[in-house]
Amino acid sequence: MKLIMAIIKPFKLDEVREALTPLGVQGLTVSEVKGFGRQKGQTEIYRGAEYVVNFLPKVKIEVAVNDDIADRVIEAIQTAARTGKIGDGKIFVMEIQQAQRIRTGETNAEAL
Amino acid sequence: MKLIMAIIKPFKLDEVREALTPLGVQGLTVSEVKGFGRQKGQTEIYRGAEYVVNFLPKVKIEVAVNDDIADRVIEAIQTAARTGKIGDGKIFVMEIQQAQRIRTGETNAEAL
Amino acid sequence: MKLIMAIIKPFKLDEVREALTPLGVQGLTVSEVKGFGRQKGQTEIYRGAEYVVNFLPKVKIEVAVNDDIADRVIEAIQTAARTGKIGDGKIFVMEIQQAQRIRTGETNAEAL
Amino acid sequence: MSKRFKTFLFGVGPALGLTLLAQTGFAQEAAPAAAAAAPAIDTGATAWMLTSTALVLLMTIPGLALFYGGMVRKKNVLAMLMQSFAITCLVTILWTVVGYSFAFTGSDPIMVGFDRIFLAGMDKLAISGGTGSPASPVIPESVYMMFQMTFAIITPALITGAFADRMKFSAMMVFMALWSVLVYSPIAHWVWSTDPQGNPLGFLGKMGVLDFAGGTVVHINAGIAGLIGCLVMGPRKGYGQDNMAPHNLTLSLVGASLLWVGWFGFNAGSAVAADGRAGMAMAVTQIATAAAALAWMTAEWVMRKKPSVLGIISGAVAGLVAITPASGFVGPMGAIAIGLAAGVICYWASTSLKGALKYDDSLDVFGVHCVGGIVGAILTGVFAVEAIGGTKGALEGNVDQIMIQCIGVGTTLAYTAVVSFILYKLVDLVIGLRVSHEEEREGLDLALHGETIH
């Protein structure tokens, strides 16, 4: 199994989720994160003080999938999250050694 | 070493933490996340508009442990976090190649 | 490639980021997390009730880097995040199998 | 008082006249520079009107700002608050320069007046014991001008809810400046201006249109301008798809509460006196508001299974709107009826009607203010009680009053719709009404104001 971690622009979340359903992905976990990268942030001004906001709001999606659909999931995320503008984000893939569903105790493929 | 990542129902956090202490787990890290899965969300209604909330509040626990206690940790989480109702969450296990304590520079087993 | 995950004290974030830039790290992702560990939390008192706050605010940095600079990155984080006081946090290193930039579809080294 | 005063002066001897003079002086101790001949100000009424002015300002900042601010998404909350605050400043200056003069001076039933441009001549009158304005015989004109200013402020601020989350700040300011002068002041003139004898001067007032505190001038007016605005601008990006849930109804509940409390100044202050009519106006305001809030909440409970915070506060505002023209004319039973009607009808307008017609009036300015204002204006014609406001309603046999009320409503709807449409188009041509898609997505707080909630 793979853990696919994607950092995307927040407003793309719903599109990405919808793109994954047809592939059989039944669950995923999302966190609000701040991203630092090539994309430059806004400047906030408060009276005399200017703060360049280096960290931009992003959404991190973590989804565990079976090896067989991993590539299609990556591709689907890539397509759905892309705007073509700087800051679209990254996809990282890691190996999961074991997975388990808490409710039932099912493991691995059945747990997802 | 393993990184054990568990996604659980928020109100189970304290029970899970307490279940891990007897196993010698001395630290863990927690994030607020939103989960999408089989469990269906509430409907919020605001005047004419209804929003089905697909993403439910969950808590993600990340805990690094030595290989020898990994299985017992997984089991303890499984037991403590379980309600038997849909949405109880998942446990994923990944390999950690290296660990380091920032304060002392200790590495691996001593770092945890 | 490695995913370097560091849990640090929140006020050290800017120093860490600045320490990484000279090494060629061009991006990273940050989350607000709560840490449980040896460091003891504050007691909050509200009328009769006392709550010991077991979970302390921490910041989690996730940065994907090429294998060649991984050690220097770890060291830089170690140096920048260290105060020498309990609760400074941990660094965990995991293997990334694949990386991809959403905007361009570039993969692996070029994606970072 | 003047009749008794005259009767007395001519019917009783000079010794008693002297007594009266002395007593006049006595009553004026708080108004040292009183000209002997001018009617004395009533310090109690003045105290209440100073207070009412503060209460009505409180309605806009922070009341309305919070009511609206809590309902938008988190990325737009500062922009929403900013609009109410900036309009407060903008209209204050415009009212000083031309607005008050346009609305409350002049002698033509249609054409606005020019006697108080830059508040000319008010320096002096404002501090004398007498009052310059026939509309405010017992309080200083400065107080009357200020009280009316707060109405001129809240009316355009109400409109901003309709096109929340998508209008340029610059365009909004220009539009509101024009609208205040070209729509608000004329309509106030037609309904509320008086001649030197204190009789209605504007053509709608003369016709007998009853609008105690602004159901027509304020709410129908703002509500229809809002509807036109959201039609011209089109819906928010993602409307009907994205989750646009209110980010913090705590703010909205605080806002609604301050609107409610402030509305006592709005309605009871419109008596321009601290007397029984003011007291009854306050009482019916309270009663109708409560009835409407419970009615909306119950309707929602029945239809949607849950009574919501947004529902009960929306109902309260609908009740406040509907009782506005009626306060000062109706009694407690009329208030209950008006409240129940407003609660149910505005609920329907803001859910079913809006759903059916598919316009995106972000915060239901039309559904609550225009519809609620119409309900209130017409039912004023039904429930008016002669003993309270001097005019009979249909229930006391004066069925014609309903028709007169409808004329008032229709005239306002027509005039405002047309002029607002032209103004929106004009501003769109010159500045552009809408922010870019990028800015709308990013949120107006950062895009327009360079600030954000951390």
Added chain:
Amino acid sequence: MSKRFKTFLFGVGPALGLTLLAQTGFAQEAAPAAAAAAPAIDTGATAWMLTSTALVLLMTIPGLALFYGGMVRKKNVLAMLMQSFAITCLVTILWTVVGYSFAFTGSDPIMVGFDRIFLAGMDKLAISGGTGSPASPVIPESVYMMFQMTFAIITPALITGAFADRMKFSAMMVFMALWSVLVYSPIAHWVWSTDPQGNPLGFLGKMGVLDFAGGTVVHINAGIAGLIGCLVMGPRKGYGQDNMAPHNLTLSLVGASLLWVGWFGFNAGSAVAADGRAGMAMAVTQIATAAAALAWMTAEWVMRKKPSVLGIISGAVAGLVAITPASGFVGPMGAIAIGLAAGVICYWASTSLKGALKYDDSLDVFGVHCVGGIVGAILTGVFAVEAIGGTKGALEGNVDQIMIQCIGVGTTLAYTAVVSFILYKLVDLVIGLRVSHEEEREGLDLALHGETIH
């Protein structure tokens, strides 16, 4: 005034009588329909009472709503706010229909009155120059009715803090409706109702119980009802284990501040006049509140090492509660003493006593309102100054007054405890008082109202 008026009428000749008549007309210019014989309203007093009514409403919405809302967990904040708002609406209607009549009319010291059911007859009186009610000789009865309504609103709203986070909204509404009619109105009748001469009518009032602005009628009353409620319902799930820290004390501090400011209307408004007694009532309110806030803060600083925001605002509210019955009777030094006592004793009741007895009064309604009310009621008997309120306290030699105060306190405690207990049990039987465990865990905002803070 009436005595001087009569003396004058009979003692001076007809010419002077005429003068006086003219002058009466003069003073009534703001009250056009004045019946010649009725006492004239005082526009200054009326202005202050209109303002006080707005201030006391502000105490409940948004004051109390925020004070309580900030203290609960984030998942319950909207449900908490909703209760204050919905009670405001509910009691408004009940007060109009029966409550005011029950409390302030009738001629029996125990049995409530029926003369103003549906506010019958108030339309006319409300706008006359005179006032219908002996309790409010110088202001219109509509204003007096409204002012008293705001007291009837806040009292049940105070109770909701005791069983926060676990009661069904529907059950809460039914309980409060019954409680308002069966507990609040009778007790108000017993303490505050007057006969046509303006003398106390209710049996507690007749007995000489001093309660200027509601220490007994409002605070002891609500506090004991809250205690019974949380005992009947049992503690919150996880009480004593889970972290139930207030989610946002900013809201609570704003709420406490608005309670403080609004309380000027509560206490100084209870003078039903704009005079020196009102002024002194305001002064002692301020002084006692400050003393109590500092006392609680200091007690906490000593015992727990840190002065907290929750502590200082709780102390302020305790001081406001305790000075409520005493304002209008005591002077500045009495105020300091009452404030210090209330601050320390309520701190002890809300921490040590509650801890020892192990009831879960979520937001310390008993510890602050009931205990604070008792402290204030009894100390009123100690510090009353004849020159201020017409009654001597124990320090001026009238030691009996303490016993009279205790009887007032005891009667209220007994009556309210019994009737509230019966009402809770009744509602539990018919509807069920508590939400399910699932709903309690998920949070009432989503479970009961389908909304949440985003």
Added chain:
Amino acid sequence: MSKRFKTFLFGVGPALGLTLLAQTGFAQEAAPAAAAAAPAIDTGATAWMLTSTALVLLMTIPGLALFYGGMVRKKNVLAMLMQSFAITCLVTILWTVVGYSFAFTGSDPIMVGFDRIFLAGMDKLAISGGTGSPASPVIPESVYMMFQMTFAIITPALITGAFADRMKFSAMMVFMALWSVLVYSPIAHWVWSTDPQGNPLGFLGKMGVLDFAGGTVVHINAGIAGLIGCLVMGPRKGYGQDNMAPHNLTLSLVGASLLWVGWFGFNAGSAVAADGRAGMAMAVTQIATAAAALAWMTAEWVMRKKPSVLGIISGAVAGLVAITPASGFVGPMGAIAIGLAAGVICYWASTSLKGALKYDDSLDVFGVHCVGGIVGAILTGVFAVEAIGGTKGALEGNVDQIMIQCIGVGTTLAYTAVVSFILYKLVDLVIGLRVSHEEEREGLDLALHGETIH
């Protein structure tokens, strides 16, 4: 009134005298214990002053607390709110014990007075029909004392913005106690105290310094004390490097709005009457505030490309500050000029000047209150209109008034700067002014008060 009254008494026969007496009784129905010879209170003026007192208290809690609280970082918000609240309590007690007596009694132009220590003698006067104080001939002295108390409260609370995020709570309390007694009361005495005839007594008042509502006594005073404070304490850790953006400008906007609304009590209340001068004071307050807000916003829009919420609300407060000394003396056109000047100059002081001089006045107490107060004080000398306030300004030919105003400003700046500096150093020696670096980093909410926003 008194002159006419006397003329009448001696000029008309005994029968009429009798009438008048009866009528005096008539007017005093709200003040039952009136001594026959004392001047009667004006219930309208009293109503307005009771209201004004509530409004000015609202400015500090929650107004200023929120205005400041929203501007700090999230970890310090409760500590910021706590300061305003605790100062309110502290100064209330001090004012009761010595402050009022120091400021408003005595007969020396420089030395403070001791006649009302512990409010001695006010119990009785406060409730009589007459008033004890020459400064408040038409309202009870208790009301005047309370109104002035709210000024004494807000002044030290304003200072706290300058050293936000770094001062120990204990040190703050001790400093403010000393400052209130040793700085505020004397300066109030010098500018505002009057002799038994109602003429200025303090040496600055005698000199002819115009300060209607506290430009000098309140704002310059607080502003310079703030500057000294932040200089003595040094900048916040990380100033100029860390992101110290306001965590929630919603709170600040609500705070600014409540400051605005409450300021009507501050300025129009300073007329101590419900008359045309109060009305004009309210009007110019509104107009100058709006002008300053628009001016600051526009300046920022031009210089920084975006109009901000923080900008417009800062401008509004600058306008409120600047019109404070001028209200009651200037007319609408003067108000516009003062507002525009204050908006632009305070913007410059809070951005460029502060940047150039590199002091860390956290929330710009100096840039807004001291600079705004100076602008207002001096321009009062320019725009004063005789017909409004009885004194001519430079535009009406009285050029000397500018110099007199400058003397008032200079005296306050010098006295306050020196005494504040000594007090800061003293408290630093004894208690220590600053929290530790650890505590500053962790945030004052947890470190000092053991609480946090969840």
